[in-house]
Amino acid sequence: MSPSPDQPPELRISEVTLRFGGVTALDRVSLTVAPGEICGLIGPNGAGKTTLFNCVTRIYRPDAGTITFGDADLTRARPHRIVRLGIARTFQNLALFPSLTVLENTLVGAHSRTPAGFTAATLGWPGTTARHRRLAAEALDILTDLGLRDDAHRPAAGLPFGTLKRVELARALAARPRLLLLDEPAGGLTHAEVADLGGLIRRLSTERGFGVLLVEHHMGMVMSISDHVVALEFGRKIADGEPAEVRNSERVVAAYLGKAS
Amino acid sequence: MDIFLERLFDGVTNGAVYAIMALALVVVFRGTGTINFAQGEMALFTTYVAWALTTQDVPVWIAALVAAAIGFVLGAVTERTLIRPVRRRNDMATLVVALGLFTGFNALAGLLFNSETKTMPSLFPGGESDYVAVGGARLYWDALGVWLFVILVIGAVFWLFNRTRLGLHMRAVADNPESAALSGVPTGRILMLGWGLAGIIGSLAGVLVTPLSPHQLSLTTMFPILIYASAAALFGGLDSPIGAVVGGLVIGVLEMMITGYVEFIGGTLPQTAALVVIVLILLFRPTGLFGSRQMERL
Amino acid sequence: MSTKTVDVPVEKPAPAGRFPITIVRGSGRYRAGQLGLVALVALLLLAGASAEPFRVGQFTSVLIFAIAISGLNLATGYTGLLSIGHSAFFGLGAYTTGILVVSYGWEPLATLPVGVVLSFLIGVVVGLPALRIRGLYLALVTLAVGVAFPELVKRFADFTGGAAGLVIRARQLAPPDWTGLRLGQRHLWLYWLSAVILILVLLAVRNLTRSRVGIAMVATRDNEIAAAASGVDLAVVKTAVFGLSGAITGLAGGLFAMYIGALSPDGSFTLLKSIELITGLFVGGAATLLGPVVGAFAVVFIPYYSADLASGHVSGIVFGAVLILIVFLMPEGAVGLLNRLGRRIVRITTAAETGSDAGRSAAHSAEKEGEPR
DSSP, X not given: OOOOTTSOOOEEEEEEEEEETTEEEEEEEEEEEOTTOEEEXXXXXXXXXXXXXXXXXXXXXXXXXXXXXXXXXGGGSOHHHHHHTTEEEOOTTOOOOTTSBHHHHHHHHGGGTSOOOHHHHHHTOHHHHHHHHHHHHHHHHHHHHTTOGGGTTSBSTTOOXXXXXXXXXXXXXXXXXSEEEEESTTTTOOHHHHHHHHHHHHHHHHHHTOEEEEEOSOHHHHHHHOSEEEEEETXXXXXXXXXXXXXXXXXXXXXXXXXXX | OHHHHHHHHHHHHHHHHHHHHHXXXXXXXXXXXXXXXXXXXXXXXXXXHHHHHXXXXXXXXXXXXXHHHHHHHXXXXXXXXXXXXXXXXXXXXXXXXXXXXXXXXXXXXXXHHOSSOBOXXXXXXXXXXXXXXXXXXXXXXXXXXXXXXXXHHHHHHHHHHHXXXXXXXXXXXXXXXXXXXXXXXXXXXXXXXXXXXXXXXXXXXHHHHTTSTTOOBSTTSHHHHHHHHHHHHHHTTTXXXXXXXXXXXXXXXXXXXXXXXXXXXXXXXXXXXXXXXXXXXXXXXXXXXXXXXXXXXX | OTTOOOOOOOOOOOOSXXXXXXXXXXXXXXXXXXXXXXXXXXXXXXXXXXXXHHHHHHHHHHHHHHHHHHHHIIIIIISOOOOSOHHHHHHHHHHHHHHHHHHHOOOHHHHHHHHHHHHHHHHHHHHGGGGTSOHHHHHHHHHHHHHHHHHHHHHTHHHHOGGGOEEOOGGGGOOOGGGTOOXXXXXXXXHHHHHHHHHHHHHHHHHHHHSHHHHHHHXXXXXXXXXXXXXXXXXXXXXXXXXXXXXXHHHHHHHHHHHHOEEOHHHHSSHHXXXXXXXXXXXXXXXXXXXXXXXXXXXXXHHHHHSSSGGGHHHHHHHHHHHHHHHHHOTTHHHHHXXXXXXXXXXXXXXXXXXXXXXXXXXXXXXXXXXXO
16 A cells, blocks of 8 residues: 555554643544645644644654654654655744745755755865755745745845745745645735635645645635545544535534534 | 751751742743843842941841842833843843843942952841750851741742732733733733842842851852852742742752762852752753743744 | 744845945956955954054954854854853863963964864753753853853862963963964964964854855754754754854864963953853854954953953943943844945845856855855
């Protein structure tokens, strides 16, 4: 059942549980992102969606359960190795580097792709500079693809919110991920921008060959681009299936709107 | 045995002072999320003022009260003018400002009062024969006085935080300034009060510790106290008052025991030893031995 | 911590018109500018060398502190690891040189690499706590290191001369034969030695901070979690940076020992020196290349000019006041401010940006020499 060599690996989250003091943030959550598919993760606030992301990227360590990406066991990996294993992410509230330019922000994303040694850098080894140039060129291509070429050399601080969301996306893409974790990418965008974003994610996913796990509140976008949707409530999975199926599930509707009685 | 007891008493006395200084640091940390490196030197400054008053025949108690009042004002004004504007910018800026205050207050004290060592009169009777015999050892009145005074201060702080509305507000602001503001708590005023309170506590620590031998009033007096107090505060992860108090006492007693019984560590090396222990604690229990685990929202 | 903000003055868009003048990297104008810079530096150094010995000594002191502050800059400026204990590295380098020369008869110049290596190792060790504890706590750890150093020196008096100090005889610090200088010209030897080492250090820092490692350092400073999520190994970055930072400041310490000849633990290796280094860093401009050089002037000349007034306490007040004022009025420091204003006048870009040379691959982002990150 192993995926073909050029297909991204499968993300398998299995019975993950995480407690903060007395609060159970995640309760035996299991979900699978099939190779290359777009999976939407929905649920009301506090359901544990970002917490689940943070477990995958090892900001938190689950108290129980396993997370594997292909053959790799993520629960054992150190945080900076996650991206090396092929998983990149964006953050809900933006986590950019304000004193770096847009291009440099994107370049950080590529950090994992080739070694960057201290000695070589300090001595100004020609190999290092050449590699830097090549990665910068690739980063510029990504920026161009996302319409950010003109902003490349502006410091990230002070740019409009929508632009910065795309910069974060660019940074994640620079890592040439096999799986992209997007945390509320549509937050703060206008309707038109959201539609563009949806199309962009689909296109990039197909063109660059990566799967997507998408946390999003904008139902329209999630339903239209996802291949499959998972819903969480209070740290538990309450639905898992085709978009239409999940959207119509009573439990999901109740979770969002509250039960009438 | 009697020497052991005397060392113990000295340790507890010193420890008591470290404890209340550590409390001051904890009050500031809970309110503003940073450690006031200048707390010691601000206390030094107010203690010098108190000393100057006693040389003008002002009774020690009055001088101490004046020092506390000045400490309050200094703390409150510092928070309002120097700390608050910088706090939201970044962590380093607040620390740098505190460092500036550290250097500035120390130098100011030296400038106004010159660098000769002064003798600070005690708040309590401190004569040769003012002691009570306990198990063959002498427990001097002034040490006992310090203990009682410190217990009073600790009690007052605990009562303030846990039984008064003001204390509730302070805890709210420390925990979540935005929510507190939304609930109608005057956060600005609360922050100033917090720093002012820390200033009072620091001043009291200064006035209490300088008459005790071997401490005297000089430009370098408060620095070791600050180090020990920081170490004590870290026992509680910087946000637990209980941890700070326990830490202070432990450090005070350990210091006396170690300098008394172990040859190798003499002079000022105990400070370093205290810090090394704390570094080790931070490495293995980053939130201190008593503190609470803090969660960050991403 | 993930919402930690960084002081980045937001740039106003450049007004249309003749300014800013664009200079393309590698072009004729750029090369001319580089040559001009080299000539200017050479001229300044020569002018400095021709002053009277006392002044030359002061300039040497500036050069040495510029190196020390450059070291601090790597850790505190670029990577955001505040260190209030760098005086310990300064002292470690100084005493390594002192002890090796006095007790073991080493050639002073040969002792410098030893000090560098030792300081690097200690730096890595001090950097280890940075892996688990955040800025404030790390500052406390560095405080511990800074406070511990003079105490340790005094404790091991047999080795280090203790509180009484360590004196290196002038003859042992004489300029080596190959320089052609006489014993009485020791001040020139140290001046030029320090100048050369400063230039080498600045080149190394420039290479490092312009590279992807440099970007990783700044990323670590701006947002650790995002940096780790992008693949930056925080452990390696923090410990390596601290090691390098300590090593460079240790190098300055070794030079200082050669310069001053008499070491005393409570003289130049206390917490106050750490605070002076930090002041110099922020006055000059943290995370800029030339900031440390400007800051070194402040560190040397403020005490010098205030020493006459009221028994030296004034210099403490000035340092304190300066630190606070800088944070409020000029957090980017002198060089940071100059860079920002300078960008209105001159902008250095790469060929790819101006589209003037399609054959050249796009390279580094636009930055002038010593631009703050």
